Amino acid sequence: MxxxxxxxxxxxxxxxxxxxxxxxxxxxxxxxxxxxxxxxxxxxxxxxxxxxxxxxxxxxxxxxxxxxxxxxxxxxxxxxxxxxxxxxxxxxxxxxxxxxxxxxxxxxxxxxxxxxxxxxxxxxxxxxxxxxxxxxxxxxxxxxxxxxxxTKDSPVGHGTAVDLSPDDLDALPFPHTSYPTFDASLYSPSGLIAAGGMMTSRGCPARCTFCANYVTGRGYRFRSTDSILREMESLSERWKITNFPFWDDAFTARRPRLEALCDGILASDELSGATWTCITPGNMVKPFDLERMRAAGCVAINFGLESGDYNVLKQIQKGQRPEQVKAAVKAAKSVGMVTIVNFMFGFPGEGVAELSNTLRLMEELSVDTDYFNTRGVLVPFPGTQIYDETVRDYDFAGWWLDPAKVPDEAAIFGLSGEDAMTLAEVDPTLALDFFRYPDDVRELIARCVRFKARHNRKTIEGFQRGYGAAA
Ligand code: B12
Ligand code: SF4
Known part of the structure; x- marks a missing residue:
């Protein structure tokens, strides 16, 4: 061996x-x-x-x-x-x-x-x-x-990914069986790994031009309800985990499987009281789904929207309209979930008018949004459509090989609340200037980043004072 x-x-x-x-x-x-x-x-x-x-x-x-x-x-x-x-x-x-x-x-x-x-x-x-x-x-x-x-000697065309089928996914050993191979003391002072992160599906049906999820790809494949429940139950039994972050790209993309999973969680004695969170595009979830999800323990939902401007949304092939996400966020809030909404800034060609639409939408959404994603200035990841379309114009080929070009996403996680909140007001990617933004655009991007950080700060302070949505 x-x-x-x-x-x-x-x-x-x-x-x-x-x-x-x-x-x-x-x-x-x-x-x-x-x-x-x-x-x-x-x-x-x-x-x-x-x-x-x-x-x-x-x-x-x-x-x-x-x-x-x-x-x-x-x-x-x-x-x-x-x-x-x-x-x-x-x-x-x-x-x-x-x-x-x-x-x-x-x-x-x-x-x-x-x-x-x-x-x-x-x-x-x-x-x-x-x-x-x-x-x-x-x-x-x-x-x-x-x-x-x-390998260096592989025949041409050999390095093509072989996607796992749903049956393969069901047959995989549960990832948490690997916890003993990690040094648990490095993740928490208690010496325990309290992760519970899971993937219940792989792939995403959407085609956003900035997205770099090439491993799990575009073909949406999902595990059986039975396999997901067994993984949750074994995480709960073996590691005493009671909250499960589902990291799927598009958790709610298929309603029948979503319903079956919610029903399965509700019916499981071992998972009684368990909570979970998920990520999904705002156009792939309906108010009716959200009620069922909440009843089954979903306490927080993370929506990707990225822009408040129709033309930008079209250009990045987000496949969503602001109204859809607004409705989904409102519905999620009304059933008692913590809501997180993602926005990005600085798409090629995005100017003051487009960014102003985004800022306006963020202001509007902030009533029902607990958190916005931190920072969010566009990074041109290799393999993405945006990278391929702009790399020559902006001359950033192979930027990741130069350590000075890798955004220093200063370790917000683990810092004291106050320090983290201050750091989040500035996005280091803006200083790297991949897309050579004009000054007025740069200023507005900085304002948008600050807006999110300050909103998040208010939410955190609200939670600290003991009110707000139940998490
Ligand atoms: C969950 C997640 C996170 C979590 C991780 C939590 C955790 N403890 O696991 C958190 C929130 C911390 C995170 C952070 C970030 N993430 Co992230 N994340 C994901 C997400 C949604 C799922 C990851 C996952 O588990 N995938 C499922 C498994 C099956 O796929 P996988 O991880 O790629 O691993 C497979 C293969 O890559 C391969 N493989 C992996 N390692 C190895 C090693 C060997 C030896 C071999 C042979 C094979 C192999 O086999 C694995 C099993 O199939 C992916 C999107 C996605 N769909 O994958 C983005 C993704 C991986 N993240 C991404 C990014 C950019 C980030 C951040 C930089 C974001 C940011 N700006 O902060 C940070 C970077 C991390 C950091 N700490 O600085 C990008 C990566 C793009 C890239 N080219 O690097 C992705 C693809 C998102 C996207 N759509 O673009 N992330
Ligand atoms: S919806 Fe999310 S995961 Fe899917 S392609 Fe768009 S950014 Fe990537």
Whole structure:
């Protein structure tokens, strides 16, 4: 059996729980009997640096090191590779950034890059490691032949993602079975992982031009109600978790499955009193759904809207109208949910008139909105339509390889309330100026960011004084 070390390099924001994608990979390997250890350099309380991570890797002595790369931490991962070269026989990259740019990972020294959902692929890679040691070429050839894997010698067109089917999703080991492979003391002073984050579906039917969710993609696939309930019940039983953040991109996208899930939660004795939160586009939920969701324990809902301007919404292919989201937010509030609404600023071509519409809508919505997403200045993630359409005009190709261009999303999470609120009033992405905003646009964007931060501050202070929606 293989010894596998999984690393999540430093991200600009700290994580209060192990990253779910890494949990899925670890759980899949454990299920096949491999030995797994996770080093999370982004964990909230991780105090070490890259030297410490390398030393820890050397002590563990893995056969394989697998790294999870976002666009924001790709450069940190690449910098680690020369130092890990001799620590393991095989260096494998996976994650949202690698899915879009697998060749970049190979150029930076990884032996293999995994494209798309990695659970089944990583099991096959680990099986290949069971071949006799020190025969590097056969190992790489075997790994390179696995669908979804790209190596330097892979045939053209080989690195195509293989989406998991709904049956595959139901058969995956629950991610929380990997909790023991993480150092729990790094996530909370209590030494417990209190995450409970879940994905009940994968993919999103929408096509927003700024969105970088290429791993789970556009094909909407959902798990059976039974499998979701079993995961919730086992999280509750094994880790005493009673609140479940559902991280799905479009939780409410299919009404029959939503209804079945709500009914299932309500009928489960083990989940009596459980609460959950979800994310969904505002046009994919109806007031009727919200009542049922609330009854089944949904305490907060997060809507993506992004702009208050029709033309911008059309341009970014959001597929939503402000009225739809306004109605959904109002309905969510009226059934007693905490409401969160996302806005973004600085789309190419967005001027003062469009941003003023957004500011107006935010003001209007603020009556029924508890929180707006923090900051929100557009970042051109690779692979997105916006990146492809504007990279030449604004000359920012490969910005993520320059550490100075990675937004310093200062660690709001974990700071005292006052410090966090002050930090949130400024978006570091604005200073990076990817889209060379004229001064009047820049000023209005800064105002929009401030508006959100101040609104959120009022809500937090309201909660602290003990009134507001029940969370
Ligand atoms: C939940 C979530 C979060 C949570 C994570 C909570 C947690 N503890 O898990 C929080 C809120 C912390 C978060 C933060 C951020 N997020 Co986020 N997040 C997500 C979301 C919605 C789900 C992630 C997930 O679990 N996916 C499901 C699993 C199955 O997919 P996966 O994570 O990609 O993992 C699979 C593969 O990538 C691969 N894989 C992953 N690691 C490895 C390693 C190896 C060795 C192998 C072989 C394979 C492999 O296999 C995994 C299993 O299939 C995704 C959107 C999405 N649909 O994925 C965005 C997403 C990952 N986030 C994104 C971004 C940009 C961010 C932020 C930068 C946002 C911000 N500005 O603050 C921060 C960055 C993190 C940080 N700390 O700085 C982008 C990433 C784009 C990119 N190219 O980097 C995504 C894709 C959203 C989007 N639509 O653009 N996020
Ligand atoms: S609705 Fe959300 S997840 Fe879906 S494409 Fe748009 S931004 Fe991405």
């Amino acid at each position: 293989a010894r596998v070390l999984l690393i999540l390099p430093h991200l600009p924001q700290r994580m209060g729980a192990p990253y779910l994608g890494q949990q899925y990979i670890a759980a899949s390997l454990l299920a096949r009997g491999h030995e797994v250890k996770c080093i999370d350099l982004s964990a909230l309380l991780y105090k070490g640096n890259d030297d410490d991570a390398v030393a820890e890797a050397e002590r563990f002595g893995p056969d394989m090191i697998g790294m999870t790369l976002f666009t924001y931490n790709a450069h940190r991962g690449y910098a680690l590779i020369p130092r890990l070269r001799k620590v393991a026989r095989l260096l494998v990259a996976g994650g949202p950034h690698v899915t879009v740019l697998p060749h970049e990972a190979l150029v930076h020294g990884f032996d293999a890059a995994v494209v798309g959902e990695g659970e089944l692929v990583v099991q096959r890679i680990a099986a290949a490691l069971d071949a006799p040691k020190n025969l590097l070429t056969p190992l790489l050839a075997a790994v390179g032949a696995i669908p979804g894997v790209l």
